[in-house]
Amino acid sequence: MMEKIVLFFRDRDAIILAIVAIVLSITSAKAELKVDITRGTVKALPVAVANFVGTNKKEVELGKSITSVISSDLERSGLFRPISQKAFIETEKSLDILPKFQNWRILNVQAMVQGSIVILEGKNIKVQFRLWDVFSQRQMVGQVYTTVISNWRRIAHIIADAIYKRVTGENGYFDTRVVYIAETGSQIRRIKRLAIMDQDSENHHFLTDGKFLILTPRFSPNRQEITYMSYHGGVPRVYIFNIDTGRQEILGDFPGMTFAPRFSPDGNAVIMSMARDGNSEIYTMDLRSRRAKRLTRHSSIDTSPDYSPDGTRVVFNSDRSGTQQIYIMKSDGSDVRRITFGKGRYATPVWSPRGDLIAFTKMRRGKFFIGVIGIDGKGERLLTDGFLVESPTWSPNGRVIMFFRETPKGKFGDKKSKLFSIDLTGQNEREIITPMDASDPAWSPLIP
């Protein structure tokens, strides 16, 4: 046999033939078909969230509750479309068993969530979940959490955040809270109380009793403190409220009225406006030294300041050009430049946590708008409008804007004020359920 092979290769003709064949096979390699896809659709991602499994009745019930919270969070974002569990072909199975992806593909499910719960000794629970990419049949993320059983709702939000982050690439915002002004009573004797709740309207409770008017609450970066303007003592002043202790503290002793406060990104300072002799300027106050620093010096009204996420710049609105417009300056007050030049008046600018956009309220021809604009003044987009839409606040991932919408007075002089959220794209506008009228929302950062 070997002799034959040797003889074959000794044959010159055979070698030439082989070379020709190889060369031709290389040269005949075909170019691939190249297709440019430049257009797609914008639809919610179909996702299946299977009930988290447990070994006993209590675990099963808790699993259902956690699944429900995750599913609601994802659905509310507008980026996910949870499939009804009634359509499921597969039943809940242990995490150790690989899902039958074909059964999910039939339902056109693109991502699938499964998990399990174990109640440990001492009122602790161990929750684990896996997120599967149904098409590529790969696990996208899998995590285990151990906490006290009373924290089950937070665990559900954290899992929803992990799913959101893995699928969209940006941080979630479900494990967050919202502070707002709860309004009750007639228009003449309106009672405004500071209230706080989870972003899904759960765990609602009041922080103040409503004896004093409170406006423009803002979270501190550590979520433990809230700064706002209150008419405590008859003079409008900026206060800091500690959520844990319930203590309220006045911020500085200024001769004039202080308002529109916001924390700096590091939480060590508060930026605000102070009005004196008919003029309003922007100040910062170091919370450790309690020393104030004036940033603007202009005869016009400068107000509504907000820091950029990196703390190097400040956005504010001013009527120094004759109409109310948005300006940006360095955090030391220098290099002031105007960024809005559109028709109408601009107010309440809020810098996006992502740093690329600024949300604002716009007033034009008797109508209010909520919009966004690039920090270079380009790409202005108006997301929603109404009789009165105001006070935009960003979700911590910079994807969603919350605001309040007030309807005009009815026959009996009553008007409604409700919270709404809208996606950055202008889609998915939803009402945030509150037990009573609501205004001035402020979205908390993510809990570290």
Place this chain on the structure above:
Amino acid sequence: MRSTLSISIVIHVLVITISIFGLPFLYKAPAKQQKPMVVEVVSIGNKTELPKPAKKDTSKQVKEKKENIIKKKVKKLPQPSIKPIPQNKRTETVSLRKKTKKKTPKVKQKKLKSKTGFTKLARVTPRRKPKPPDPFESVLRNLAQDFDKKTVKKVYKTPKEDKKSKKSDFEAKIAKILANNSTTESETDKVTMTEMDAMINTIRTSIRPCWNLQPGAKGAEDIVVVVRAYLTPDGRVKRAWVANRDLLVNDPFKLAAAETAQRAILNEACQPFRLDPRKYAIWRDVTLNFNPSEMFGK
């Protein structure tokens, strides 16, 4: 004298007759035009008259029954001839052709006999013969088959016939390799630009509804994802992977965009791609560039 007189008389008579009746039309073209008119009138007349005598004679009735049976068969013939086109090539079509050739002329011959001497009918009937389209198709099919046979035979006959000398054998082998290679190349060369555009458009329009973008994501308009896919002959995606994954994997936004693009191509709801299976070699491997910049007005 008499002879000259007689000649002159004859000539005069001829001149007078010609002057009265005119010269004969030797190239009378209208005669040809009249023929088909006559034929048509006669044929219609015979057809309309045929049923009347048929009722009287029992022998003719039997003949008619036979004719009806034959006619029915003739009518049915075109129906089965449609079926074999995609399925069987030779056997059924040949048999059908034989039937049509044998039976249809018989019918007409019998008709001619019964009509007693209307020979012009014979000119009408041939015009009806080319009706069945099947023979024409079979001819095409046969030509294609013959062509294939010839090309195959040409390639393989030469080495068999020239086995005697080594040089010719070597040349034949080279020719064989080149021939095999040239056949594959010729298949690809057959794809025109319009065909290529059609393939690209088919894939593009199919994937478009399944590419679920996230326009709100930071920098979404600048993320370009390259996905390579291997397709099966029925136009479905067998395998797809992100070709530039290394560039995207470190950024969660880009990774999400890459996986979104991969899901678009793997989504069975947008498959199969309706592509020409004969051009499978062209669209078997596909590279897809997912570039959303156009959607953002860039």
